[in-house]
Amino acid sequence: MVISEIVWTLGSYYKFPKKKVLRTIQGILHLSGLKIVDEYDINKSLALYESHTCKYIDAMIAGMPGVQSGAWNIVSYDKEFDKLGVKRVVPAKLLK
Template identity: 45%
Template structure:
């Protein structure tokens, strides 16, 4: 069974509704995870990035950021992982024009049983499996 690694934008698209289609696709995906139809993990660094983006870019009050983080952590079927491969992260970062945090998330892809779920096409530069929320039926 494929294990899906969720990127920051999956949560941001549900917390900040900027596009009806991506909002619906992300909500549907999270529902599949919650009902254990899709196995997914949450990189701990994604929580940090969600907090930073909500506070600095969207300028949400700290209480709203905390509420968002708690709602992510309470999602049934989703477990937090922090077993990054730092050597692989640095290799990705050295060889590609990709954000360090994306390289860190990509380092969790251990074999062909893992895929990153993200709208960020930079993951494609790392030659790992990537899907978008709309790919799930």
């Protein structure tokens, strides 16, 4: 989640354009000694964020291996997920 907070802060607070945010994150990821410990594919997430008009947090969720493989559905009313090529289920449909 720290990466998503950095992306949000650079884009919202500091008003960095998306390309500058991506360059900054890539620079951070190449720091020696840095180890990413998480259940999502950061490279896939960054690629989705770069190629789509979406929030980084949505790209991060869509970049999770379970979501990418189709094994997991995203349960959300957020239609932005539809442009990311993942399966989305509206919560109300689960209650039927």
